[in-house]
Amino acid sequence: MLSRLRAGLRRTRDSLLSGIGRILSGRADSEEVMIDQMEEFLLSADVGVSTSEKLAQKLRTHLREGGAGAGPDLLALMKKEILDVMKRPLAESAPGGRPHVTLVVGVNGSGKTTTVGKLAKYYADRGEKVLIACSDTFRAAAGEQLEVWAKRAGVDIVRQKSGADAASVAYDGAEAGLARAASVVLVDTAGRLHTKVNLMEELKKIRKVLARKIEGSPQEVLLVLDASTGQNALIQAREFGSCMGVTGIALTKLDGTAKGGVVVAIASELDIPVKFLGVGESLEDLVEFDPIEFADALLSEENSPSPLS
Numbered sequence: 001m002l003s004r005l006r007a008g009l010r011r012t013r014d015s016l017l018s019g020i021g022r023i024l025s026g027r028a029d030s031e032e033v034m035i036d037q038m039e040e041f042l043l044s045a046d047v048g049v050s051t052s053e054k055l056a057q058k059l060r061t062h063l064r065e066g067g068a069g070a071g072p073d074l075l076a077l078m079k080k081e082i083l084d085v086m087k088r089p090l091a092e093s094a095p096g097g098r099p100h101v102t103l104v105v106g107v108n109g110s111g112k113t114t115t116v117g118k119l120a121k122y123y124a125d126r127g128e129k130v131l132i133a134c135s136d137t138f139r140a141a142a143g144e145q146l147e148v149w150a151k152r153a154g155v156d157i158v159r160q161k162s163g164a165d166a167a168s169v170a171y172d173g174a175e176a177g178l179a180r181a182a183s184v185v186l187v188d189t190a191g192r193l194h195t196k197v198n199l200m201e202e203l204k205k206i207r208k209v210l211a212r213k214i215e216g217s218p219q220e221v222l223l224v225l226d227a228s229t230g231q232n233a234l235i236q237a238r239e240f241g242s243c244m245g246v247t248g249i250a251l252t253k254l255d256g257t258a259k260g261g262v263v264v265a266i267a268s269e270l271d272i273p274v275k276f277l278g279v280g281e282s283l284e285d286l287v288e289f290d291p292i293e294f295a296d297a298l299l300s301e302e303n304s305p306s307p308l309s
């Protein structure tokens, strides 16, 4: 898991370390200028406005108190501060009835279906009996794509013809989950823009149907965000969060971007916990979000001992 996380964050880490290195070894006229450069750089790495500001402030205090202005000392400080601003994921979501239902939502192409496949494997590996429901009835190919993932993960899938009512597939999924004594039901949905009212209504209908069938479900509404979209992901999280009752976030495609700093922004600026990170396209490329491991993988040079562990 750790090496997958490290590998997935390679681009972001390389960019951060070389950027910070360049600023430290550059000829800034003063420490003030250096800190300004650092703040700007963090912003460009999508760490987010308030978090970049907070980090810059910490650096300022650190230097004023006579701390070293360069090298490993400063990197360790940054790592500690990044860790401090990120919230820990909350303990497991509300108990509710069985099976535990996760409704997966997010815009088109964010990685929902891929994440459902990875989650199926994640839970199956932990001894859960998993069932997937394909409520993306919008595209004809969606069902086949999910079918492939279900086969890879070795779990059951429930689907209908494309064009069917998405809520009715969710209903079937919940019913089959109960009938087959599944412990986890994952509901994949069609991509939608938070601005498309009718699609949002469809999601609400899915929620209602699930709750009627299984008490307290969906216990988790997982919002899937593409990390490579940077600050856009933050905006989507705010919009979805306010109208869909999102309980957790999965950030995907960290392996394909140098903008993984957005994880820090999301983990520090939102009240919704980050739960999973997607670090590749295969079944195993999903890691639980752990702030300590993340901060470490983000800023540690290869083979250097972690000041955090």
Ligand SMILES: Nc1nc2c(ncn2[C@@H]2O[C@H](COP(=O)(O)OP(=O)(O)O)[C@@H](O)[C@H]2O)c(=O)[nH]1
Binding pocket: 106, 107, 108, 109, 110, 111, 112, 113, 114, 115, 191, 224, 252, 253, 254, 255, 256, 277, 278, 279, 280, 281, 285
């Ligand atoms: N590199 C990489 N690609 C990903 C990841 N997650 C999803 N993808 C790719 O993103 C594309 C869209 O994924 P999909 O699951 O179909 O998105 P959906 O429309 O939200 O269901 C596919 O090509 C996936 O292979 C990830 O963590 N890393």
Ligand SMILES: [Mg+2]
Binding pocket: 112, 113, 114, 136, 142, 189, 190, 191
């Ligand atoms: Mg999909």
